[in-house]
Amino acid sequence: MNKILFLLIIITFLVFTIPVLATITDVSTSASVTRATTGTNVVVSVTTTSSESDTADIRLIAPSEISISDPSAQYYPSVSVTGQVTKPFTITAGTSGTYSNIYGQATPTGQSPVSSTPITIVFEDPSALTVSGSPSSTTKSRSESFTLSITISNPQANDITTYYALTCPSEISCSGDLTSNTITVSSSSSTNLQWTATVSSLATAGAKTISFQLGDATNAFTTTVTVSVPSDSPGGSGAIIGGGPVTKVTVSKGNANITIPSIAANKTAVVSITKTEDVAFRQINISVANSVNNIKIVITKIPGLPASVTHEISGKIYHYIEINKENITDVNVNKIYIKFAVNKTWLTDNNVDALNIALYRWNNGQWNELETDYVSEDVSEVFYQAESPGFSYFLIGTKGGAPAAPTGAAIACKESWSCTGWSSCINNQQTRTCTDSNNCGTTVKKPAESQICEVGKAEFGITITSILTYLAIIVIAIVICVFIFLQRAKISGFLRSSNKSTKKKNKKGT
Structure with a gap:
């Protein structure tokens, strides 16, 4: 009996001390390119192979000079690995050099990490490439265009991948090649880029700068555009320029207060508005037929449909805007030119094309879509201009969304x-x-x-670990049952022995 009990105890001990077999069989790492300029994103892929379903944290191990921008958490936690799974990491370096200790690593739950063979990525300073362009400067009038050409040359012995970005000011639109992209310039070759730059019809006089970024070199090439405006045009020397000594503009979150002492008949006030949170309007050109004095204009972003407005447009809406004015009426106004901006994040989140934006004005019980032109864009915003016959409520939204004014029950009906x-x-x-x-x-x-x-980890799945756990529970149950059985047998034997002894004593007594 003791030998059997001892054997069962040994089996239980072995079950609990058997090491968990590794299910991650391989980790490999590869990069989209092996040589790039600093400031250029490189995608490194970590591929994890598992012999059966498992869960693992997947990381990219890299020197401290390497920064990981995606994923934002720097790694992928609790990845369900069945067969083969590949996870991308977007990296860059701010310092040039050869980085040869970049490798992927997968750490299964409760197990030691498994690492890949390291790879090498070389980050070059952008000066390894040469940038030339034309023109370096030019003078243009409103609505005039010119061709901007930039050439990136690679005199090195290896191909180099680089990021570039063309930034045009809000009063100049640039079309042609992509304004930002990642390209590879082959060894001893050149890449030519070309855009058509057009000066806005509302541009103010003065110098504007178009800048070209290569890698993390922000001004690898610049073009200065001097805008020439006739003295009798809006924004010329005969106009009242917003932000000058006679015009006051005060901005705060969602609000812009404008005070203009006077505008002479047949003249235009050009009021520039500093970029401020929740203020989409950036410039208003007010052309008047009759002289007006002590004008006050308040531009306010409002949270939703105004109470006096009976219906919305059918498209997507970026901002509702209310313009209140004093000492100026629509009768005084010839035209109002409005320049406004839309955040690129909103366009992306709402799947809206940048060319599908319009400004709407509420008038005569309906939304009227104003003629709206795309002007330019920068890293975070897209700029537009629209012409309006007067002030009122405005909204910025997608084009083609102005329905006919509803009547009767349609006006009263509110969606719930x-x-x-x-x-x-x-x-x-x-x-x-x-x-x-x-x-x-x-x-x-x-x-x-x-x-x-995202589908979570499967509720049911048999792994080596779970099998061993179930086996351990079964063995423990068997040991307990055998132990109870043996104890009961021992007690029963003792009782039988006691009964026999008692019977013998009784016989001797008789």
Whole structure:
């Protein structure tokens, strides 16, 4: 009995001390390019191979001079690995040099990390490439265009990948090649880029700079454009220029207050507005037929549809804007030119093309889409200009969204949406059903009925670890049962022995 009990204890001990077999069989690392300029993003892929389903943290190990911009957490936590999984890392370096200790690493839950063979990436200073262009300076009038050419040459013995970006000021639009891109310049060769630069019809007089960035060299090439404006044009010397000694502009979040002492008949006041949070308007040119004095204009971003406005446009809306004015009426106004900006993040998040934006004005009970032109863009914003016959409520939204003015029940009907809960995550998508309790027949405020989701780790899956765990539980249960059985057998034997002894004593007594 003791030998059997000892054997069972040994088996239990071995079950608990058997090491968990590694399921990650291989980790490999590769890069999109092996030589790039500093400031240029390089994508490094880490591929993890598993013999069965497992969960692992996947990292890219790199020298401190290397920065990882994506993923934002610097690694991928708890990745479900079945077979082979590849995860991308976007890196760059701010210091030139040869970095030869870059490798991927996968750490399965409860196991030691598995690393790949290191790779080498060389980051060159942008000065390894030469940049030339024309013109370096030019003088243009409003609406005039010119051709801007830039050549990137690589005199080195190796191909070099680099990022470039062309930045045009808000009063000059640039079209042609991509204004930002990552390209590879082959050894002992050149890449030619070309754009058509057009001066805005609302541009103010003075020098404007177009800059070209290569890698992290922000001014690898610049072009100075001097805008010439006739004295009788808006923004010329005969106009009142916003921001000058006679015009006062005060800005705060979502608000701009403008005070203009006077505008002479048939003259134009050009008022520039400093970039401020929630103030989309950047410039207003006010052309008047009659002289006006002590003009006060307040531009305010409002959170939603104004109470006096009966309906919205059918498209997507960026901003609602209210303009209140004093001592000037639409009768006094010939034309108003408005320059405004839309944040690129909003365009991306709402899947809106930059060329599909318009300014709308509320008048006579309906939204009127104003003629709106794309002007230019910078790193964070896209700039537009529109012509308006007067002041009122405005909104910035997608083109083609101005319906005819509704009447009767359509005006009174306000959408009231309610939605069911989200469904289970199937094929990385969840759905729900939303209904309008007022049955307006419109979908302006309808919530989203689908969203992207991530399927979690499978609820059921047999791994070596789980098998060993189940086996351990079974063995423990067997040991306990055998122990109880043996103890009961021992007690039963003792009782039988005691009964026999008692019977013998009774016989001797008789």
